[in-house]
Amino acid sequence: MSHFNLAIDGSIVGIYLLGTMVAGLIVRKYIGRVEDFLVAGREMNVYLGVASLAATEFGIVTCMYTAENGFRYGFAGATPGILYALAMMAVGLTGFCIKPLRQSGVLTLPELFERRFGPGVRRAAGVVIVLGGLLNMGVFLRTGGEFLVQVTGFSLSAAPGASGLAAWMQAHTLELAMTVLLLMVAAYTILGGMLSVLVTDYLQFIVMSAGMITVTALILLKVGWGKLVETVQAVHGSGGFNPFAHPQMGWPYVLFNALLNLAAVLTWMAVIQRVLAAKDARTGQKVYTRTSFFFVARFLIPGIWGIAALAALGPGTNSLQAMPRFLATFLPAGLMGLLVAAMLAADMSTDSSYMLTWASVIYNDILAPFRRQGWTERRGLRWNRMIVAGIGAFLLLYGLWYPLKGDLWTYCGVTGTIYLSSMPVLLIACCYWKRASASGAVAAIAAGAVVPVLYLALEQVPATSAWVRANIGPYYSGIAAYLLAGAAMVVGSLAKPALRKEN
């Protein structure tokens, strides 16, 4: 039975939601140009950037899978967070790729690619980025809703005796609650664009951090560090502390995550949009270096929650649902409200940023051929707002109300790898390799797609399924995708060098 108290906890959540909506809507009057809408007029400074980046990259989905990592792998499950932090710190200190990217003055990554590789590569990169981003985002609403239903203890079935509309509403509590939440996020994102996103991210970072720190402190106080260590030792042995010693992790897991996280730091649009919105390249670099350690906390703090759930519920529990089930009965009334507000803050900041990010690529890159005659600022703003609204509608239909028949996580895995294996190769070549050509770029996009799609196909065929899982696995296939995309860029560029006009 959840300790969620509607009067106490509901009031805390209500105050948070009201504050966010007011802050998000009040700044819409400052939006006059497309640049204001997409990158806040490039006036973002360091600390607002840190708050926004941290809030954007931590949603309920993140909390669920990082807690699951703690449950399944012990402390070693926080390894990707350490790798992410190292990658972000290194890129921030050196300015590798992000410095030339910000100095170029572009609004999106594909816009930079066009300058070097031509309009075809710009559109292809735009499609790959949007496809990967939207399919990933498709799981956010339902997973977030399931977490909230678990911790608040709301029933998902109609009460006995209820009929008609009341019964239907009770049976669809999750969908209705998440629809209202998305409509609120969409309202301030559509009206205020990046400016509303930054201001609400600031508030959401504070609420989210207060909740995460308080819950973790309470776990350490009540469960105790010694109990967490004992549990990990008993269930996972030395592999729970060392990823190289864990039978399901090892060096392929570490190497794959190192490549994946470096790729995300360099090209995940929601992350680099903070660099593009920064007032100059130096500010963008500072945002990276000062946010980097947050990514250790992003994995380790929910990881501790997952280990506490393992200690309380035992290893036989569903690993994804263990953490919310544990928190539902562990936290007292009052703190439940803070947790729900923190998680809503985490989810809303991610949703708003992601909606704006993918909208910026659709407007700036995929619709680029239709804007050749030059659109007025007013028309551009109207289109951007319509695209954000369209993405919101897509999320509601695809991710929440439409009953998915396939495995969405698999689609996400494939599209995510297609995106993240080829885009960093294009960016690095674009910034630092003079001989890189459009042919190399196209070859890299194709090669980055072939390996994950082939792996997925072999995994789906019954005759080869067991063999590929045992002999290749997702980590080797992921590593191969990165290496092959890099090799394809080199071979393609040398085989068909760039024309003079491409430079």
Add this chain to the structure above:
Amino acid sequence: MAPLFWKLLAAACLVWYSTITVYIMVRGFKDIREMLRKLKQTRNSVTSDE
């Protein structure tokens, strides 16, 4: 040795996170005010040019 590493890292996370939250609460608010002031200036100069 390994549990000690995670203990120190967890302690560092909590200390760093608590500190940066308070710091950002103050400095981030200043950043927002400055950003809105500059955007207002830009809007006013564009309007007066028109």
